[in-house]
Amino acid sequence: MDRGCGLAHARLSILDLAGGAQPMQLEQDGLAITFNGEVFNYLELREELEREHGRRFATRSDTETILHAYAVWGERCVERMNGQWAFAIWDARRQRLFCARDRIGVRPFFWTLHEGRFLFASEVKALFACPGVTRAFDLRGLNEVLTFWCAAAPRTVWEGISELPPGCTLTIEAGPGASGRIEPKRYWQLDYTSDDSQQADASAEKLIELLVDAARLRLRADVPVGAYLSGGLDSSVIAGIVKRRTDTRLQTFSVTFEDPDYDESDYQREVVELLGTQHDTVRASNELIGGVFPELAWFMETPVVRTAPAPLYVLAGLVRKSGYKVVLTGEGSDEMLGGYDIFKEAKVRRFCAQQPDSKLRPQLLRSLYPYLKSLQAQPDAYLRAFFHARAEDLQNPFFSHLPRWKLTQQIRGMFSKETKAALAGHDPLEELRARLPREYASWHPFAQAQYLESTILLPGYILSSQGDRPAMGQSIEGRYPFLDARVMDWAAHLPPRLKMKGLDEKHVLKRAARGLVPERVLARPKQPYRAPDAASFIDPSTGKSRYPYVDELLSETSVGMTGVFDPASVTKLVDKVRSGSATGVKDNMAFVSVLSTQLVAQRFLDRFESEVTASDSAHP
Amino acid sequence: MSEISQKVSEFIRSSLLLDSNVDVAGTASFLEAGIIDSTGVLELVQFLEETWNFSVKDEEMVPANLDSLAKLEAFVQRKLGG
Known part of the structure; x- marks a missing residue:
């Protein structure tokens, strides 16, 4: 604890088990850190810091390396670090808190402002544990989950809680003269300028x-x-x-x-x-x-x-x-080296969209999913519409992701009247369009798809x-x-x-x-990693729920209490699952969306205090 | 072998064939030899378009243009205006 700042830490000890305790201080420089993650090149950085800058180390931990790196290189220290991290350094001399998250978002960092205090943590529940912090859904965040499969940082599904985007730092000035604006600063971004000389x-x-x-x-x-x-x-x-x-x-x-x-x-x-x-x-x-x-x-x-x-x-x-x-x-391999089906699908869709009159090209779309019988029988016009493989779709900056996002967005039809009204005018795709980097339009379509996958789904979900x-x-x-x-x-x-x-x-x-x-x-053909969805909760052979919580949370009363989804629509979907006829991707995703929303609402909104108490006694 | 033939044959060998020992250049008809099926043709056309930046119409997707390495070489040359 210092006058302006308090840091706390629960550690999973991996490097320097005895010496790496946190929060760690570097008294000579007036620095203290709390750090979640790893700086894998800490030995190389340490060597440089000792040799070139005369720094003296007291431990063998990567945590101490970050403190020395900050003392020598300031906020640009993150550019030299290779790893996965979320950390905050309290710089007592400058009365400022320097926060940073790794390039691609392996480690999480959440923050909120409450009564003039900046609160941050690796988990949202730690912020909720602070007395007075609001616990409520941000419906725009849920709208993003039912588009992108996750909220896109800085937005979260929680009102007033922000996530520091990957590849960004945040500097908070303490004291009465400090500016109230908190603006993440980007220090790294994927650059898809193609090096065509590569063989x-x-x-x-x-x-x-x-x-x-x-x-x-x-x-x-x-x-x-x-x-x-x-x-x-x-x-x-x-x-x-x-x-x-x-x-x-x-x-x-x-x-x-x-x-x-x-x-x-x-x-x-x-x-x-x-x-x-x-x-x-x-x-x-x-x-x-x-x-x-x-x-x-x-x-x-x-x-x-x-x-x-x-x-x-x-x-x-x-x-x-x-x-x-x-x-x-x-x-990370599928995102960085181009492995996902969504990339292949986009390539074939583009191939089809480039010649809207071709009768032959849609065959290649069918060949992507040979096991989907309904797809094989689709007339071309439907196929093109379903896959957004029409000439006009080519102009869309999100061409690669349109089928996935539009399909997921159909689940929003199950939102309650109140949720729909609150979300009128909120368009996640429009917001994303405004955030795209300047260079995006000049990149190859394949790179555009990679960018979307690597900056939204990868950190936010994968x-x-x-x-x-x-x-x-x-x-x-x-x-x-x-x-x-x-x-x-x-x-x-x-x-x-x-x-x-x-x-x-x-x-x-x-x-x-x-x-x-x-x-x-x-x-072998690539097999996407998947798990059984609705069948994990309702046994398809009997139509019965596998666990009492499923019935409890999907009841009209419970769904109505949470208020996000329309109880009658949920009942209809659950009946369909029980009857064994909810076999499509969309129904399965809808079922998991509703159930997980209900679970999260129960644990974080309705029963949070008892959950925290239970969790404390389980992990003393 | 010309650069065009080399690229096309490399593509057929690495992307369309299960057996990489097939003599692509010596095959008189890809269709007859079972090297390329109806979706294989579309993958091949997509590869040609991507590599040489021209577009192929449905009526050009015929064995006369695509059924052997020599025909493909001639077709690509024509499309490139050579």
Whole structure:
């Protein structure tokens, strides 16, 4: 505590277990820090700070390195850091608080202003625990969840609570003369200026070199480090690099599914056999997903449209039980190197939209989803409309994401009259358009799609509800070599033709991965990571809810009390799910959206005080 | 092999073929040999458009233009005005 500032910290000890306690102070410079995350290149920075600037260190922790880096380089210290962090440094001499978040948003940072005080934390619930802080939904945030699948920072789903956007810093002046404006300052952004001179083989070599070093830095820990293995290309590449290019003994962890549509056990086994890792699995049955969902809602702190975070929460639990605190994962590869189906789909849609009269081109749209029978029978005109593959769609800056966003927005039809009235005039796409960087229009369409995916869904959902939250809920830290600062900068300049050659996604990564992962994993069609949605809560064979909370929260009374959705519409949807006829993506997303909204409302609005008390006694 | 043939054949080998040992240049008819099916043709056309920046009409998507490496080479040359 200082006159102007108080810092508090609950630590997951990974580096310098004894010396890294926080909040940490550097008394000679009048600095104190609270820091969540890792600065992976702290040894290199420390060496430079000692050699060039004569700094003397008292601990072996990366936390102390940040303090010295700030003392020497000021606010620009973040530009030299390679890692995942959210931190705040109290600079007592200047009476200012300097806050920063990592480039891509691995670690969370929330803040609010309350009675003239700036309050910040890694979790919203910590802010709610401060007496007098308002706990209410920001309906505009929910409107974004039902568009983008997450609120887009700085907005959150909570009124008055902001999130510091990735790649930004915030400086708060203390005292009576301080300006009241709080404006995040951007220090980093993905730059998609294409380096067209790059060739496939040389790029593959460079990528592997960068990934090896990214993994090497991420193995720095005073506790053992494991890795996730999904059975897909990305996590297999990371496990392959660790096993074959470092001297680490590797323990891998996988989640398996009851439903064969989601299960990738065969591929997982193949990678394990090839690499010879110690391996452990946990099975995410539909029942287990529904069972952990209420607990997970407490950690996610936001409604979601899919259940996919739940198996990762179960998986993190297995890691914890195995005595590990840190795991490497393949997250970020699809965004940086062009792996998602949405990129492929956009390419095909563009190909169709460029010749609106072509009778042949829509065939390629059908070929994207051969298993969707209804799609095969669609007349061309419907197909083009459904996929937003008409000539006029080409002008839309969000061309790549229109099918996903427009489909998700249909769930808003279930909002209550009051919610609809409150949201009249709020258009998330218009707001986003105003925030796009100046260069956006000059980028290749493939890069535009990557930008949208990397700056909205990645930090807001993949790294949060599906990343940091389920992991930290089990006291596990995820580390992501594909999101190394050098990998991201390099990949952004990689020309689109090398990211997706024809319709071959992550082309350069596949070249780079030859010999590191089994041929069958290289050749397999990409399987998006998904989990059973409505079936996790209502057993489709009986139509009965698997847990009492499902009936309780989806009752007309409960939905009406929360007020976000229209009770009659929810009942209609629930009946459809019970009857087994809610098989489409939209119905499933709608069901999970409503249920998670109800869960979050229950835990954060209705019962928050008792939740906090229960949580305190569970984790003394 | 010309640069056009090389690029096209590399694409067919890496993106359309399951068996990478097929002699793409020596194949007289991609259709007959089962190398390219109806969606493969569209992927190929998309690749041609993306690589050489021209557009292909439905009526041009015919075996006479696309069914062998030699035909593809000639087609691309024509489209480029060569």
